[in-house]
Amino acid sequence: PIDVIVDILVSFLTNESPVLKNLAEQVFEIFSHKLTKQSLEMLLNILSSGDDKQADDLFGEDDEDEEDDDVEMIDMDDVEEIESEDDEEVDEELRQKIEEAMKAQGINAVDDSDEELDDDAMAAFDEKLAEVFKQKKIAKSEKTTMQQNVVHFKNNVMGLIVIYARKNPTNPLVLSLIVPLLNIIRATPAKSVTNQFVEKIIAFLKNRLAKATEYPKEQADFVFDIVQAVHDFAKHSTSKELSEMCNQLSLYLHKCILGGADFELNKQTPAKTKKVVSKYIGIYNDSVKLYLSKKSTSFHPSIIQQMIQRYPLSSWDMLDTLATYLNRAHCANIYRLSMACKWTTIIIQRTVGKNSKEYNQKYIALVPKLAESVKATIELSVKDQDKSLDYEGMKNYLRFVTLLVRLHKKVAPETIDLKKVWDAELISSISSNDKFSKPAISSLIKSLDQLWA
Known part of the structure; x- marks a missing residue:
């Protein structure tokens, strides 16, 4: 039943009415604690979808109208700036329409003869040609509007995700949001029309989720997979903002797995806790090895440094790896050696x-x-x-x-x-x-x- 409610609320978000949007958010907030994994996956699938079908289902017109419409839906994940595409490639569809207009006036597009049109034929041809360009302009405008509608809709759905995380900060399902959202960021081109939507995702992960004062306490295997996914994402980060996002997420996940306070590992520490720490530090050790052994990597050292500054006691096991890289022969360069020393x-x-x-x-x-x-x-x-x-x-x-x-x-x-x-x-x-x-x-x-x- 909750999935049906969510589906109905999502349908409200396809409407531009602020009243329906506010209503959907208020109702969603009331029922958010009842959301299942499947409910969240449905929302995440909407955010990650870039299929033509989604845009068509949400904002398209009737089939009869579509037959006369020159607008072609484009993949929201793959689209670049439309203007640049139009400049770089010959518009085959436009060329064909011009040829049809010429043929209608008895002109062969490849005919080299010197035959000229009379005034009436030329006027008719000009009128037909003007209509072709008018339709092209309309199609381009409709295409842009369709893209904006999809982005607006996704922003609204992302708003529901934000509400869920705010109202249910200690629910382990919150953690399941991280990897799908990282995948959306990774899959979206830098100049995509969905870039504004991606910035909203980054802001949510970096400033809201990662800095939440309440968080789920979870040590299941899937959480370590999330930590690994964050580090893998950081290894291919393309900006300082994304690196900082990964840094904040890493610290957030440390709190979820090991708590927010540092602690000493000694003989009284339960074997289970030692095992969890070892597994967690193992992911960091792999990142340390990558960073210190490679001259060029997108992985930002702040992810390592912030962790050991906040949690030096529980980070002790990293010293075994660092000791290896205090040997200059194992470091990519002198700067990497200095970081190992630091x-x-x-x-x-x-x-x-x-x-x-x-x-x-x-x-x-x-x-x-x-x-x-x-x-x-x-x-x-x-x-x-x-x-x-x-x-x-x-x-x-x-x-x-x-x-x-x-x-x-x-x-x-x-x-x-x-x-x-x-x-x-x-x-x-x-x-x-x-x-x-x-x-x-x-x-x-x-x-x-x-x-x-």
Whole structure:
């Protein structure tokens, strides 16, 4: 029954009357909590549909009128600016009509003879030709009007989606809106006549849904599929606005899966929670690998950085991946290496050497892998091999290494030989290298020597 009600309300939206639109929205708001998955899918199908049939069913005229109508429905998902199409391609239909007008006056379009029309025939031909162009202009106007009607209708249907999300923020069905709406954004060309409608979808996902203070709490498999879909979309984002939308959606989904507050992972943490965190962080790890290993990618680093800044404790498992990319050989370029250092710094500064013995022990266990990557990067640079650091790169890298060693000294047992773990001899050799023998780097080496002592 609810599906029937929704269908009736949607039919009201095909009318331009503001009264019917307001009535449909008010009734929909009352019944929105009863909507099923099928009801939402019906609305989403309307939004994603670009078929000629939809426009024809909603706004078309009777069949008899259509036979005399030169308007041809166009796919709302594929259409570009009509003017550019008219300029780029020869209008075959118009050419045929002109030929018909010429034949009606006894003129062969391909006849090279010098035969001329008399005044009456020429006047009749001009009249016929004017009619052809008039019909063409009418057809173009009707086509544009039809497109505008479809866009207006879809905007109204999108309004129902917005109402549903606002009235039912904790219903897990809200999450099922995300992927279909992302698909609509992806499928719509940048210069499409539906661009205004797409902007409304982006605004909804970014500013309303993602920033809702209430949200569903869900850890089912389908939610992880949504997180993956958001990251996949971000990997092909074409604008800063879309990247920011993905960033906000990612943070929203974190709240849905793991809650809005960060938490420590320790021996008391339930095994189920650890499994959920591992699965969630695994998606981020894949994105980290993509970003750090590729010179060019549309994936924006803010999606990673915002997450670890807000949730450093539950993001700890990302360090295992980041440690690999602290090795210059694995990073696409020096900038990517600097991002790996930056993200590692954010996590360890917020978690190590604080009040958690658990995280101090985790750091001690991670240090050998960190030290291995540091050693590999320095060896590359000292030997001036491929992918070696330049002077500025080495200076920044040594600042990062100093932080790692300082934290290690703070939390490690006194029996730990820091010189051996971090290969102090190799690090000290940097200052004797011609490429790096400058005061700033020498000063950093001295600071590290003091830590060894």
